[in-house]
Each structure stands twice: as structure tokens, then as C-alpha cells.
Amino acid sequence: MMRNSLIRETNGSALNSLRAVLPERWSVELMDVEPNLGGGLRPDAVVRVMSPSGNGASFAAETKRVARDGSSLTGLLAIRTLAKEAGLAGFIVLAPYLPAAVRTQFDKADICYADSTGWVRLVSECPMLAITSQGADRAPHADNRRQILSLKGVSANRIIQVLLMLDPPIGVRTLADAAKVSPGTVSKILPLLAAEDAIDRDRTGRITAVNRRLVLGRWTLDYRVLVSNPGVRYYVAPRGIDKTQTVLATRQDTAFTGPQAAGAYLPAGIALLVPPTQIVCYTKNTATAADVGLLEVDAPSANVILVTSQDKALLDKPGRFGGMPVAPLPLVLADLLTLPGRYPQQAEALMDALAKTDSAWRP
DSSP states (O other): OOOHHHHHHHHHHHHHHHHHHSOTTOEEEEEOOOOOOSTTOOOSEEEEEEOTTSOEEEEEEEEOSOOOSHHHHHHHHHHHHHHHHTTOSEEEEEESOOOHHHHHHHHHHTOEEEETTSOEEEEETTTTEEEEEOOOSSOOOOOOTTSOOOOOSHHHHHHHHHHTTSOSOBOHHHHHHHHTSOHHHHHHHHHHHHHTTSEEEOTTSOEEEEOHHHHHHHHHHHOOHHHHSSEEEEEEOTTOHHHHHHHHHTOSSEEEEHHHHHHHHSOTTOOOSSOOOOEEEEESOTTHHHHHTOEEOOGGGOSEEEEEOSOGGGGTSOEEETTEEEOOHHHHHHHHHHSSSSHHHHHHHHHHHHHTTOGGGOO
16 A cells, blocks of 8 residues: 555646546546445545536546556456446546556556556546546656666666566565676666566565566667667578578577577467567677678568677577577567567567466566
8 A cells, every 4th residue: 555645646646637638627526435335345535527517427546556467457347347336437546657568458457547647548438438648658757866767788687687587575685696786786776667566575675576577568668679789780591591590509609589589488389470580699799690601681681680689698508498599588578579570479479378377477
């Protein structure tokens, strides 16, 4: 439960977002009552939206950060259903900031929301309302010199990758040791992820819950495989990518990412949406291309992309699947999400497969 001062601040700014998108002379009022919806469910308050003619719609309201997992969403759906059965127009979540993944979840579940940055979804049948508006792409942050406001660079990448693999609870020092960075760096990055509601922390600072998709989504706002890494070159394989893949797989200085690595991480019995038509591979030196017989071309014509990683330790001990060296799973997902074409859909399919055995990967 957020502190009372934060609740008041959140409610005020979220309601201002609502007022900003309503038609002229409409009003919004927060009624400080806890409606009894039955089943022991008592939302925090009621938000009443009134037209100039006096027609209004009342919504059961809760001040939250996000619905983190399936169980919390189930609870919100129950409130929405009971609110309508009680004669209210529906249910609305008021929040400081709602990331894209959470908004998508609420849209599909027909849950209204308003956050402090301007994201609004307000729908009712009587009076007829269907209002949406856009807010900020990222959560707002206070001016804090000790807090890192982006996830660029090698240290941030290492922390995120470890965070996407470890199960909570996770201490700061444990995370730092596993990522091979300083605890101070970890302490500066975690507030950013907490502000995005991608992680939960207890009073001691330990991470108690991780929403892996939100962590990955926030990371890829700052990380782009073809931009963040210092060396990217494009080639065509005259003998086809199958033979090139076989040759690259035997080298000690490579690690596949993109579709080849995605296929390696998929559970048994699940195939890629589309067979790979392109190789994306990390290498210590893009001069590797000459040894493999590749011809350098412009990006649109390439079916082989060789990347020199910003993290020189990446190729020290790459994982191996079926004899093929592959980049770590979190990096493969980030690369798929930031490559052009249909690769983001492959990332989503891989995360859906992972979610079947790990609830932290659920939307």
C-alpha cells in the first residue's frame, strides 16, 4: 500500500489527466468512500464523471502501481465485474505511471485507467463515453544525481541480463557479484526499475518480485543491437546461410543471437514462427567475414550481420546448444525486439513459451 501522501498526489495528478481529456464543462470528482461490492471487495474510492446536463458515470477506483501478474489481474477483473453488478459504470485504476505492457493488459481486460503522465482509458455505456489519451513513454523521475536514468552501457546490460535470469529474492550484493559490477552501480539502477514497476523491493532493498517483460521492455528503450554495439557490418553469404552457420558455429570467437539463438532457447517441440533467413552473430572481430567467405553489402541486401559487442566478456564462455555457440537468453530477446522485420514477433513467441514454466515472463 502506498503512503497516504503518495496516494493523494497520485489521485490528484491522475484525475487531472482525466479532466484534461473530457469534453468542455464536464467534471470529475473523487468521492472518498469505499463501496462494498460484495465478496469482501472494497475499492479505495469512487470516481464520478459528470456531464453538464447532470448525467454521470461512477467508477470504483483503486490507486495502484501495476497489476503484476495473473493473480492480481484476476482480482481487478473481479472488482470490475462486481462494480458493474452494483450499478457502477466500471472500474478505474489510478496510478503514477502505467507502462505499455500494463496498459495493454488493461485494454484487453476492459479496465479503465488514468495515470499522472496523461495515459487515459475511460469507457462507459451510460453516459456513452469512449475516451483515450497518450501520456509519457517513460516513467517520470525526480532529479536525483545518485539515480541512473538510463540503461545504456555495459554495466547496465550485465545487471539487466542477470536480473532476467535470477529468481527473487535477490540482494544487491548478490546481483552485483553475479553481474560482475559494483554494488553501487546496482543501487543506482534499481530505483529506475522500481519506478517503472518492473521490480518490487522490500525495506532492506532486496528485490522481492521481477516482471521480466517490463524489465526487458525498459531495457530496450535504451538498448538497440545495431546501434548500441560499436561494430556492425553487413554481408551476403554466396553459399547460403546454412553453410555459413555451420562454419561460424565451429569458431571460438562467435555467439549467435537473433533467430538461430531463439530456436535454440525454444522448448522442445516448439518451432520458430518463420524459418531463419538471416544470421545475426556476435564476433570478436568482424574480419571473421573474410575467413568465412562473406561479401560485404549494404544493410538491406544482407543475410548475415556480424556484430562486435560492447561487452568484451560476452564471448568468453558463450552457451552452447546442439554444438552452436549462442548469446545469453536475455540478450537474445533484447536483440530480437530491436532488430527490424518480424524478429519482435519471434521474441514475443519465445517469451510466451517461457511464461508456461516461469510466471515472471507472463504479460
